[in-house]
Amino acid sequence: MYPSNARLGFWSALLAAIAWLVFTVCFVVILVVKPLFTWTNLDSFLAHTRAHDQTLAYVAQACMLLWGPIWVVVLSALQDYAAPAHKGLAHAALVLGIGFAVLTGINYFTQITAVRSNIARGTTAGLEHMVELRQI
Numbered sequence: 001m002y003p004s005n006a007r008l009g010f011w012s013a014l015l016a017a018i019a020w021l022v023f024t025v026c027f028v029v030i031l032v033v034k035p036l037f038t039w040t041n042l043d044s045f046l047a048h049t050r051a052h053d054q055t056l057a058y059v060a061q062a063c064m065l066l067w068g069p070i071w072v073v074v075l076s077a078l079q080d081y082a083a084p085a086h087k088g089l090a091h092a093a094l095v096l097g098i099g100f101a102v103l104t105g106i107n108y109f110t111q112i113t114a115v116r117s118n119i120a121r122g123t124t125a126g127l128e129h130m131v132e133l134r135q136i
Contacts, residue, residue, distance in 0.1 A: 002080070009077025016070045019063040026060035042128040049119060058112060065108040068101030107132070 075097040082090035
């Protein structure tokens with residue numbers, strides 16, 4: 001393993017842990033401070049988001065948006081560090097990590113940009129399919 005990859009892996013793992021910790025703390029604080037929201041329809045969701053500050057939710061979403069690429073760097077460093085007999089498993093983990101980063105990135109980017117801006121503008125037609133809290 002190259003020393004630069006080891007340093008990159010260490011700092012990426014540290015940033016990933018910090019992002020995950022901030023994400024967790026934000027949602028624990030949300031659970032403690034706000035009343036629990038249960039999905040009934042889009043109107044009740046809009047009333048809930050307007051009645052309660054969403055800053056912590058946006059911070060948590062931003063942390064997860066950053067966590068995906070950081071996690072890919074961690075997996076890349078682990079692949080470099082893996083023994084030759086385990087390189088295939090490390091490569092599979094990296095590919096799955098890239099898939100995870102892409103899918104979570106799409107989800108959280110949509111929540112932070114399209115959903116939030118449409119709610120702010122009052123354009124809510126079709127939004128119920130994109131809201132993160134909606135239960136299927």
